Amino acid sequence: MKNYRNLLEESNLKTTPQRLAILKELDKQGHASIEEIYESIKEMFPSISLATIYKNINALKEEDVISEICLHHKPKFEIKKEPHAHFVCKKCGKVEDIPFNEIINEEIDKKYPNSQKELYIYGICKSCGNGNS
Amino acid sequence: MKNYRNLLEESNLKTTPQRLAILKELDKQGHASIEEIYESIKEMFPSISLATIYKNINALKEEDVISEICLHHKPKFEIKKEPHAHFVCKKCGKVEDIPFNEIINEEIDKKYPNSQKELYIYGICKSCGNGNS
DNA sequence: TTCTGTGCAAATCTTTTGCATGGCA
DNA sequence: TGCCATGCAAAAGATTTGCACAGAA
Numbered sequence: 001m002k003n004y005r006n007l008l009e010e011s012n013l014k015t016t017p018q019r020l021a022i023l024k025e026l027d028k029q030g031h032a033s034i035e036e037i038y039e040s041i042k043e044m045f046p047s048i049s050l051a052t053i054y055k056n057i058n059a060l061k062e063e064d065v066i067s068e069i070c071l072h073h074k075p076k077f078e079i080k081k082e083p084h085a086h087f088v089c090k091k092c093g094k095v096e097d098i099p100f101n102e103i104i105n106e107e108i109d110k111k112y113p114n115s116q117k118e119l120y121i122y123g124i125c126k127s128c129g130n131g132n133s
Numbered sequence: 134m135k136n137y138r139n140l141l142e143e144s145n146l147k148t149t150p151q152r153l154a155i156l157k158e159l160d161k162q163g164h165a166s167i168e169e170i171y172e173s174i175k176e177m178f179p180s181i182s183l184a185t186i187y188k189n190i191n192a193l194k195e196e197d198v199i200s201e202i203c204l205h206h207k208p209k210f211e212i213k214k215e216p217h218a219h220f221v222c223k224k225c226g227k228v229e230d231i232p233f234n235e236i237i238n239e240e241i242d243k244k245y246p247n248s249q250k251e252l253y254i255y256g257i258c259k260s261c262g263n264g265n266s
Numbered sequence: 267t268t269c270t271g272t273g274c275a276a277a278t279c280t281t282t283t284g285c286a287t288g289g290c291a
Numbered sequence: 292t293g294c295c296a297t298g299c300a301a302a303a304g305a306t307t308t309g310c311a312c313a314g315a316a
Contacts, residue, residue, distance in 0.1 A: 014270060014315055034305085049273045054306060056271085070203040087245065108236050108254075112220065115256030121241075123248030147290055147295060167280085182298045187281060189296085272313070280305070288297070 011063035031076045089125035144196035222258035
């Protein structure tokens with residue numbers, strides 16, 4: 001993936017250590033909530049403020065650097081990438097990205113042109129589904 | 134559709150005027166937020182409390198009478214029905230239910246058995262897309 | 267040097283909780 | 292009558308805002 005600095009330089013946002021840390025965290029976790037980002041960054045960066053996370057998440061969303069998703073109806077964020085669906089394991093909570101074309105009929109794009117799709121599949125992942133409770 | 138009273142009698146919840154009003158409102162609006170439900174019911178039922186709406190929405194969700202969805206990443210609720218996707222018009226905000234089988238490949242259920250799906254399509258509806266700005 | 271970003275504290279939602287009273291079964 | 296539900300007020304959580312200072316370009 002592109003480095004985080006480039007993502008910011010291509011947007012209208014200045015590069016700051018806080019923003020780099022947020023992007024790095026999102027990249028590492030894949031999908032994270034405000035609180036998860038905050039808790040994790042605070043360890044490396046104790047002076048960071050929750051308000052800064054909120055402001056930056058909103059700014060990054062505005063600039064289309066990241067996108068918001070709703071896992072179990074709670075807001076999470078991820079670095080923007082090709083449109084994809086999310087598989088969420090109901091047991092272990094693991095989240096996997098799935099390419100849309102594996103799931104959605106082709107005709108859908110003709111039927112609903114210029115549309116954005118959001119798809120979540122809540123099921124049991126392979127590791128959880130092997131007979132072990 | 135089934136009358137609201139039956140929906141409650143089949144659950145573990147007592148029938149109350151407030152609950153009937155919430156279900157009626159959801160049925161009428163199709164999809165509504167807590168605040169929308171509250172504002173609307175308050176007109177007919179001025180003494181109702183926001184806390185009552187919250188408690189009942191949670192109870193009804195728990196009993197599987199209603200389900201939660203996220204439109205534009207904001208929580209909304211609808212009376213439980215056959216699983217379906219949601220089409221949301223980006224211009225007028227109208228929400229339409231779409232049967233899953235019109236959209237999703239059959240194989241998906243083999244690939245992800247016992248899974249629940251949530252699909253949102255954000256596009257332009259027919260009335261908004263006819264050339265009129 | 268300029269302008270935007272940060273961090274703090276306060277303000278503003280949003281949602282939940284506890285408790286006394288009211289109402290369904 | 293016995294419980295559960297309601298409504299109020301307070302508490303708790305989540306998010307936004309204002310402002311002085313710091314830091315990127």
